[in-house]
Amino acid sequence: MGGEKQPVALVTGSGPGLGRAMVHALARRGVLVAYMSSDSTNGESEPGLQITADVTNPQDVVRAVDEIHDRLGAPTILVNTAEVHPDRDILDETPTSFMATVALNLGGAFNCCHAVLPDMVEAGKGRIINVVTFADLAPAPMASGYSVSKGALRILTRSLVADLGDRFPGIVINDWIPGTHAPRRNIADGVEPSLAAEWGANLALMDAPEVSGMVFLRDCEYRPNVSLRHRLKDRLLGKSRALVRLGQISS
């Protein structure tokens, strides 16, 4: 009931790096893309609709989503990429600097979810991807604000699924760890943002309700280690299934 419309994506934090690469990868897949960042200087000759807004400011975000709604249609995909990673000794953090990191990495994602969810709820479908890390499992030195806020963002993802998953299974919500390590530098095995964005764009177009709540690491579903006993039981009961992969990369 209701025809298929062209998807409309909102990508936050579209500075150079993963956000910008996601904009391109989504646009190549026929998605109408809006990208939002607090910095308006570097955006010419990009595909899609550029919006200058501060994700930590709820009114800004609402205004931005209203503009997307008017110019492209209601956002059907939200990719929360915006983040900051201050390298700061916890002894040098102030209450203000620490909470500013939380306000952007966690609060910004919440503000965007809050702004797009009414339309998604009305449609009974939508797509939310939170770009996260494993920083919460083993916080690195100099990364307290980042690790805490990104860890909390993973909890936000699970809370969204807890509150919405049953009522609106068509709103598909995931954590994605792209493996780009951006904006952290000096890490040898970081994935090129342009490559990660191809996986991310495929993930954004994956709308099967079964996918909701899964964690994706790079190009593949990530499952924490399951005991051999559980794996055997699942195998016997026919419940085991292959990991979901994010598919081939379009050239």
Next chain:
Amino acid sequence: MSRSRARVSSLTETTPVAIAALRNWDAIVIGTGMGGGLAGRRLAERGLAVLFVEKGPIGYRSEIQRFKDEPSDYAARQMLGFWPAPVEARIAGGRTTQFFAPLGSGVGGSSVFYAAALERPERHDLDNVDGFAHPTGGWPVSYDAFQPYLKQASELLSVRGEADPLSVESGPDLPAPPLKEAELKLFAELRQAGLHPYRAHEAMRRLPGCEECLGRKCPYPCKMDGRSAGVEPALQTGNATLVANCTVEELFETSGRISNLRVRVDGREHMLSATTIVLAAGALHSPRLLLGSQAVHREGCANSSGWVGRGLMFHLNELIAIWPKRGNPSAGATRCMSLRDFYTYRGNRLGLLQSMGVKADAGVIAAHLKRSTFLRAIGRFPGVGKLATMTALLAAKFFGNATVLVGLIEDLPRYDNRVSLHPNDPDSPLIEYQFSHELKRRRTVFRRVVRKKLGRFRTLLLNSRPELNFGHASGTLRFGTDPSASVLDADCQAHDLENLFVTDASFMPTSMGVNPSLMIAANALRVADIIAARHDIALRIAR
């Protein structure tokens, strides 16, 4: 207005309770399930100013929430549209247990979660029929008097299906949707066994994109229930209003009338008033509300007979797994089939057999095996549960998936089976229920005849103990002609109170052999017509 704050529900006609409290309504309808929803719709369409008072939330129209036992948290259940509080029950004299009955709370009540089975009762369910005396001497309103309302209810609820080949009654006006290959085979096999299956009667509009929302909320006005066929069309008339998240706590009686109700919204009390009160909170909670309204009578409102809460009935559910013949595919989870070959057997009142929307895979069969008496007895030995799982797995490997049929067995009223007031928790109904010998005997007959007719080798009776269907409570405010042995009169007006009417399953003096929804809807329309006629007369006199 910001688009982000756009209203996301089609039910936008809500009124703050404080505004609703400022006026006297023509009718207040307590509860918006099948009974309240359809009564309110008819009243609003006949021009009465109607206020729906709903305990649960409005929710969102696009929800497809499925009914589950979990979570147990009050606020979470309220959000999901499940009745938030548990019931306490003492069954067959055992220990008192606390559990969640399969009840909805929210616009549409339990009906938004139902499987939309709207089957007609048989004449003998209501009337004394030649050679088949009714256990109560017959309902105060006859089958023939209900006929026009059964028909109207079928129309409003878009009931579709086939006529029962064993009945003289005609079937629904709307045709059933086409069958799948495996379902056709199921019909053929049952016919080969000499049975008379027919296309189950369902309240679905089967709009394009219909996802058969059985057991869950339907995101379109496709499944017809207390919300889509009751509250929503009522609000469209402009004569009805809804207050949600509003709990009715007490009815107040003044000189033979309900003068006010005390309700609670967000922790604050309000008083509402109406010329007529339509009580439709369900057969477990309507009597609880009356019993708890003790301002004038210690025994509760409308209870001079002492029958409020008594005569409680549930259907017995008999689950039967049936495997297809070798080479035939399993029909799986299908609600397509009903049959009435065992509706009565040698003078015994039994009931309808219908296919259930459950696929009997290994897990389902194992769960039932584990509950069987034998396995429970030896269950303390380690590994028995796993043995059941393995047995079920092997069975599934060999026979494929079964189709589950569910038989309803009619329950009959007993004075001692009842809902009473919980001594500590006014929100929880206290259920006391004993299985009568007479019911156990009919159950034995049912199981024997089912096994005989369906074949011993491809069927498995899944429940060894009698299983009460807590979603089919009825009888707790029975209607009758004798004010000393019934709560309501033939109009479903309380004998004791001139402006209190009841339109949920409480009114039924016997539980019938079919799912109760169609009868609830038909009676709600009938009672609403009676209320509207009185309202018209009062208006004419006033002029």
